[in-house]
Amino acid sequence: MNAREIRQMFPILDQEVNGNPLVYLDSAATSQKPVPVIEAIDKYYREYNSNVHRGVHTLGTRATDGYEGAREKVRKFINAKSTEEVIFTRGTTTSINTVAASYGRANLSEGDEIVISYMEHHSNIIPWQQVAKQTGATLKYLPLQEDGTISLEDVRTTVTADTKIVSIMQVSNVLGVMNPIKEIAKIAHENGAIMVVDGAQSAPHMKIDVQDLDCDFLAFSGHKMCGPTGIGVLYGKKMHLEKMEPVEFGGEMIDFVGLYESTWKELPWKFEGGTPIIAGAIGLGAAIDFLEQIGLDEIEAYEHKLAAYAMEKMSTIDGMTIYGPKEASKRAGLVTFNIDDVHPHDVATVLDAEGIAVRAGHHCAQPLMKWLKVSATARASFYLYNTEEDIDKLVSGLVKTKEYFSDVF
Amino acid sequence: MSSKNLDTLYRQVIMDHYKNPRNKGVLEDDSLTINMNNPTCGDRIQLTLKLEDGIVADAKFEGEGCSISMSSASMMTQAIKGKNIEEALKLSKVFSDMMLGKEYDEDDLDLGDIEALQGVSQFPARIKCATLAWKAMEKGVSTKEEQE
Numbered sequence: 001m002n003a004r005e006i007r008q009m010f011p012i013l014d015q016e017v018n019g020n021p022l023v024y025l026d027s028a029a030t031s032q033k034p035v036p037v038i039e040a041i042d043k044y045y046r047e048y049n050s051n052v053h054r055g056v057h058t059l060g061t062r063a064t065d066g067y068e069g070a071r072e073k074v075r076k077f078i079n080a081k082s083t084e085e086v087i088f089t090r091g092t093t094t095s096i097n098t099v100a101a102s103y104g105r106a107n108l109s110e111g112d113e114i115v116i117s118y119m120e121h122h123s124n125i126i127p128w129q130q131v132a133k134q135t136g137a138t139l140k141y142l143p144l145q146e147d148g149t150i151s152l153e154d155v156r157t158t159v160t161a162d163t164k165i166v167s168i169m170q171v172s173n174v175l176g177v178m179n180p181i182k183e184i185a186k187i188a189h190e191n192g193a194i195m196v197v198d199g200a201q202s203a204p205h206m207k208i209d210v211q212d213l214d215c216d217f218l219a220f221s222g223h224k225m226c227g228p229t230g231i232g233v234l235y236g237k238k239m240h241l242e243k244m245e246p247v248e249f250g251g252e253m254i255d256f257v258g259l260y261e262s263t264w265k266e267l268p269w270k271f272e273g274g275t276p277i278i279a280g281a282i283g284l285g286a287a288i289d290f291l292e293q294i295g296l297d298e299i300e301a302y303e304h305k306l307a308a309y310a311m312e313k314m315s316t317i318d319g320m321t322i323y324g325p326k327e328a329s330k331r332a333g334l335v336t337f338n339i340d341d342v343h344p345h346d347v348a349t350v351l352d353a354e355g356i357a358v359r360a361g362h363h364c365a366q367p368l369m370k371w372l373k374v375s376a377t378a379r380a381s382f383y384l385y386n387t388e389e390d391i392d393k394l395v396s397g398l399v400k401t402k403e404y405f406s407d408v409f
Numbered sequence: 410m411s412s413k414n415l416d417t418l419y420r421q422v423i424m425d426h427y428k429n430p431r432n433k434g435v436l437e438d439d440s441l442t443i444n445m446n447n448p449t450c451g452d453r454i455q456l457t458l459k460l461e462d463g464i465v466a467d468a469k470f471e472g473e474g475c476s477i478s479m480s481s482a483s484m485m486t487q488a489i490k491g492k493n494i495e496e497a498l499k500l501s502k503v504f505s506d507m508m509l510g511k512e513y514d515e516d517d518l519d520l521g522d523i524e525a526l527q528g529v530s531q532f533p534a535r536i537k538c539a540t541l542a543w544k545a546m547e548k549g550v551s552t553k554e555e556q557e
Contacts (some may be wrong), residue, residue: 361451375474
């Protein structure tokens with residue numbers, strides 16, 4: 001994989017920020033978009049914008065083909081059995097909310113348990129808090145090991161016969177930890193629970209095979225994997241989706257509408273009320289083509305290399321605290337850190353003056369921040385267009401940050 | 410060079426308030442407590458105010474956050490102590506205008522250290538850090554006014 005060549009396909013990266021070449025290290029928040037994705041969306045609006053599933057006219061057919069073609073690309077991307085199992089949503093948050101509101105409300109009652117972990121993103125916490133309140137179910141948290149990983153021993157003791165839903169992120173947006181989803185799913189199933197996977201940070205970076213993982217649901221977003229914002233995916237096993245009620249009602253999702261009763265379309269459309277996110281889905285399809293052309297295994301290996309390089313270089317800086325596992329082999333391509341007593345906002349502002357974009361704050365994971373005993377952290381996250389040179393610039397930016405604040409502390 | 414820019418943000422007086430915050434702590438007795446946080450970044454402030462006869466007799470803050478939010482809280486408590494509610498709110502308005510880069514009307518108000526925060530207006534992402542403590546103060550005195 002040639003990151004320097006790949007980088008050329010991301011026009012946004014070719015600019016100066018505050019007088020310095022942009023170093024974009026915030027892909028875990030949102031990734032940048034390559035030319036083929038931008039062009040696919042542009043082409044749709046210029047040449048065949050039309051509503052789907054209803055037009056008899058030619059543009060309507062082309063739009064429908066584009067939209068449904070993207071669904072097939074997603075199916076192949078995650079190895080779902082059929083496109084009936086692939087629902088387009090607004091993003092990971094909407095996908096998880098759909099599972100909680102539909103499957104959760106129908107299948108949970110008092111005495112039942114939902115198991116999540118301390119490292120979850122708010123999007124995989126709050127929908128479950130809400131459904132627990134509505135149904136009387138109990139929300140339980142899997143503890144974390146010292147290095148932030150989940151132990152299967154803990155999964156075995158936390159998940160019980162009363163557990164109905166286990167919902168865990170595949171890759172942590174803060175710790176970079178990669179969770180053993182396949183093994184956790186097995187334990188969930190042995191206890192009669194379903195396995196929900198938050199794939200927001202994994203789908204962009206590694207090959208996912210939903211049949212191999214044997215997960216019941218998988219949620220992910222387009223915008224973190226070179227696609228546009230506003231499009232995401234909910235994968236669900238057909239046996240669940242068939243029994244589930246839609247969450248949104250209205251146009252597009254109906255079979256027959258009477259005065260007082262209506263029936264729904266078949267899968268997957270019964271979950272896609274309203275005019276769908278057509279350009280978004282087509283853009284996501286183009287992003288999948290782009291990523292698959294390079295190869296997800298290649299991308300994953302490259303990012304491991306970057307993470308290892310970053311860990312090595314960053315840990316040489318005096319006063320640096322890096323969160324999560326120390327071994328690069330246990331990490332995805334991001335490093336969350338604090339430096340001395342400099343607040344992460346101040347770190348991010350100084351880096352920004354150098355043209356380096358990192359994230360600072362709680363990363364939508366307040367329970368995890370509490371577990372880490374910090375109020376905020378800074379995070380550098382990498383993607384296929386980043387290079388070791390970017391990391392060198394980050395490291396020298398961090399040294400400057402230290403120097404800048406050294407007379408204060 | 411970029412560090413020149415940064416110096417307009419991180420003025421010496423700001424770093425001094427960050428390092429040696431004034432009025433840090435919690436007021437006891439029947440003081441007014443306002444908790445506020447900045448949900449996008451996790452900054453948090455607890456402001457306690459003692460209002461007597463429409464005057465801010467005392468003010469203290471606790472919290473965690475960046476240099477800008479904490480120094481701003483320190484300066485704010487310093488500035489409003491001894492002022493009446495009307496003056497405190499007027500200061501807050503002047504501060505808000507300053508953050509938005511608007512012309513602000515100092516009149517006979519003594520801005521003191523607060524003026525050092527002027528540079529924040531050039532860093533839009535940090536304005537919310539600077540205004541957190543002021544918003545807490547506004548919330549506090551307006552609930553008090555409503556009660557009376």
